[in-house]
Amino acid sequence: MSIKLKTFLGGIHPPDQKQLSASHRIEDAPLPKRVYLPLTQHIGAPAIARVKVGQKVLKGEKIADSEALICAPIHASISGTVVDIKNHPHPSGSEVPTIIIESDGRDLWFQEPHNGQDPLELGPEEIRGMIREAGIVGLGGAAFPTHVKLSPPEGKPIDAIILNGAECEPYLTADYRLMVEKAKEIVQGLRILLHVLGVERGYIGIEANKPEAISAMSKAASSFPQIEVVSLKVRYPQGAEKQLIKTILNREVPPPPALPLDVGVVVQNVGTAYAIYEAVSLRKPLIERIVTVSGRGIKEPKNLRLRLGTLFAEAIGYCGGFQGKVEKILMGGPMMGLAQYTTRVPVIKGTSGILVLTKEECPQAAEASHCINCGLCVRACPMRLVPSLIGTFCEKGLLEEAEAYHVLDCIECGSCVYVCPAKRHLVHLMKYGKSAILAKKRKQPKA
Amino acid sequence: MPTQDLAAVESIPQTLDMLLTVSASPHIRSEVTVSKIMYTVLLALLPTSLAGVYLFGLSALWVILLGIFGAVATEALIQPLLGKKASVVLDGSAAVTGLLLALTLPPSLPWWMVLCGAALAIILGKAVYGGLGNNPFNPALIARVILLVSWPVHMTRWQSASYLFARSVDATTAATPLGMLKTDGLASLSHLRLLDLFFGYRGGCIGEVSILALLVGAAFLLWKGYITWHIPTSCLAAALLTSGCFWVSNPQQYANPLFHLLTGGLVLGAFFMATDMVTSPITGQGMLIYGAGIGILTIIIRIFGGYPEGTSFAILIMNALCPMIDRYTLPKGFGRSRRRKKNHA
Numbered sequence: 001m002s003i004k005l006k007t008f009l010g011g012i013h014p015p016d017q018k019q020l021s022a023s024h025r026i027e028d029a030p031l032p033k034r035v036y037l038p039l040t041q042h043i044g045a046p047a048i049a050r051v052k053v054g055q056k057v058l059k060g061e062k063i064a065d066s067e068a069l070i071c072a073p074i075h076a077s078i079s080g081t082v083v084d085i086k087n088h089p090h091p092s093g094s095e096v097p098t099i100i101i102e103s104d105g106r107d108l109w110f111q112e113p114h115n116g117q118d119p120l121e122l123g124p125e126e127i128r129g130m131i132r133e134a135g136i137v138g139l140g141g142a143a144f145p146t147h148v149k150l151s152p153p154e155g156k157p158i159d160a161i162i163l164n165g166a167e168c169e170p171y172l173t174a175d176y177r178l179m180v181e182k183a184k185e186i187v188q189g190l191r192i193l194l195h196v197l198g199v200e201r202g203y204i205g206i207e208a209n210k211p212e213a214i215s216a217m218s219k220a221a222s223s224f225p226q227i228e229v230v231s232l233k234v235r236y237p238q239g240a241e242k243q244l245i246k247t248i249l250n251r252e253v254p255p256p257p258a259l260p261l262d263v264g265v266v267v268q269n270v271g272t273a274y275a276i277y278e279a280v281s282l283r284k285p286l287i288e289r290i291v292t293v294s295g296r297g298i299k300e301p302k303n304l305r306l307r308l309g310t311l312f313a314e315a316i317g318y319c320g321g322f323q324g325k326v327e328k329i330l331m332g333g334p335m336m337g338l339a340q341y342t343t344r345v346p347v348i349k350g351t352s353g354i355l356v357l358t359k360e361e362c363p364q365a366a367e368a369s370h371c372i373n374c375g376l377c378v379r380a381c382p383m384r385l386v387p388s389l390i391g392t393f394c395e396k397g398l399l400e401e402a403e404a405y406h407v408l409d410c411i412e413c414g415s416c417v418y419v420c421p422a423k424r425h426l427v428h429l430m431k432y433g434k435s436a437i438l439a440k441k442r443k444q445p446k447a
Numbered sequence: 448m449p450t451q452d453l454a455a456v457e458s459i460p461q462t463l464d465m466l467l468t469v470s471a472s473p474h475i476r477s478e479v480t481v482s483k484i485m486y487t488v489l490l491a492l493l494p495t496s497l498a499g500v501y502l503f504g505l506s507a508l509w510v511i512l513l514g515i516f517g518a519v520a521t522e523a524l525i526q527p528l529l530g531k532k533a534s535v536v537l538d539g540s541a542a543v544t545g546l547l548l549a550l551t552l553p554p555s556l557p558w559w560m561v562l563c564g565a566a567l568a569i570i571l572g573k574a575v576y577g578g579l580g581n582n583p584f585n586p587a588l589i590a591r592v593i594l595l596v597s598w599p600v601h602m603t604r605w606q607s608a609s610y611l612f613a614r615s616v617d618a619t620t621a622a623t624p625l626g627m628l629k630t631d632g633l634a635s636l637s638h639l640r641l642l643d644l645f646f647g648y649r650g651g652c653i654g655e656v657s658i659l660a661l662l663v664g665a666a667f668l669l670w671k672g673y674i675t676w677h678i679p680t681s682c683l684a685a686a687l688l689t690s691g692c693f694w695v696s697n698p699q700q701y702a703n704p705l706f707h708l709l710t711g712g713l714v715l716g717a718f719f720m721a722t723d724m725v726t727s728p729i730t731g732q733g734m735l736i737y738g739a740g741i742g743i744l745t746i747i748i749r750i751f752g753g754y755p756e757g758t759s760f761a762i763l764i765m766n767a768l769c770p771m772i773d774r775y776t777l778p779k780g781f782g783r784s785r786r787r788k789k790n791h792a
Binding site for chain 2: 012014093170242246252253254255258326327328329330334335336337338339340341342357361362363364366369370371372373374375376378381382383384385386388389405406409412414417418419420421422423425427428431
């Protein structure tokens, strides 16, 4: 290979395990009998229920919203009756207010999707409104309301949009399948984004281990000179926002609270671009998403189009159920995913994968031993931090020191833990340190 | 209520929820462990150990076995006192310390001195600081230096290397090349051939003489990724450069740089002692400074010091400077460096 692929400093190479599900076309899952739609499916203020128990709702009908600036509305993902609004287990680990809808089996639309006006003739403000009303959030996992991300403050010019098709987490193939099967629609979504922000340059970053996706996307983008498909070296966490911007544009986003828009960039996941296409071109709200159901604990790994609110248990059932010694069930990938204590949690907007891992795949965390100063974590850290040192500070409760060594910059990608020979629980320690520091900061102004 | 929810999914065993493990991410880890690193280092020292035994005979084998035994036995005795688990004894770190110590000893050292040294390495070199990971100095070198100042005669009684494996117990004694240089001057070295030095046919410590064997082991460690190029490269380059300066200034008085490279413990130190993870800097930049310091100090001590060899002292001195080097070379953090580094792609 004469072409050197673009990459970033740090990072790791975990086995990608994508072969389990990569070749499976996206399948529509059967209609769920019930859906569980938590009012918290995004970063920001929780939505407020706009329906009552016993009320009949149609697919795509808005059932929750809020006046808050950072919030996204929630829509019924099936037609039927609201049977309850109560606390229900959420993939984040807590219980949150959830609207439960029992299907009437008819799956009727509130408003049938249809081809509307050419989106590129609409005004930016109008499109932003449509994106908000469709309830779109970042589908890569972060679930930040998209319309907010598309409203940069005055004086922060944006000159590039990057679509994130890196999908660097092992096992996950949802974005990959979408790029292979819906390339044109994703490119259309990117064109809408460029139009909304008045930007001339659009990039689609894809890791080099997805040649089919690269060729499909390149073909779809070939007639648009403002869009470039960039092949990225396979390296975790290439899909982390800051690392992606650094790799493609060689710009470094300053530490928090700075955002990508401070260096003139907006990054969106390819799945989000597809959802934007559906919302703006077809007037279809976000009621379903592509989810990779995989892991060696799953009989038939698949990429499913699942209605939001489908229980994990049901999704696992569609894939033939369990096999082997199941150790963990995750929402998301194995590097940053959230371990679940129950299968009764619903698919939410940020659910990119449901992984069922066996004991062999994720052996129980060994007891951590003392740091031997090997420096592997320092070399692996994509944020160029010193995880070994920060971890020790957090462990000893030395929060000021942890902050001085920039624990708040940590993106919790898990690279340090992956390589650590002493098996220290560094991300766990840093998550603790971060939350303790932030809690302290929230208290301070009042004192 | 859970039963109602689960009714929708009869195929899922209801008890399964009880068996799930919940922990913070990440959920997968590499297979590297501390013991794997330690045993790999032991393996990497195998060529050197074999070369030592080949060159110096069975007495060298005894020293090696006693060194390892002494260190592991001391670790086994001391771990309960530190309140640590017995499994730590077999993590390989004590064996590495014992072997490294043995490789820096003369082949004819009395057995009890070897045991003494091994015990000192574990106790004074490591345990008193709280065990593996806490020690500021290389434990094997701490012990070697204590032995050197305690029994200077025994620690500098060398045996000449032989082409033959079989040899009598009362082998001929011979000075090391560096010893000859110190006491008799440059002229006394005229008979030495560089190739002999490279293969190890000279007097010296068990593990320092065969440069060839050391390089084989070092290449293995580099390939495994358990050491990086930074420390050995900067150490050897700095030693070459420093000795080169002296040599250029007066070739009649000072030995040439290649001689310095191939004699004494410089290569052993550069690849296996200075690279000890616990006692070396954590970043590449820090490693370069640290390695260069060792190379320069080694030559300075050799030329101006009272001892003919200075690698052990140089490494220990740089060990002491390590926290300071770390302090000034820690990475600045993503998006924090003033100068934007060029993307290396």
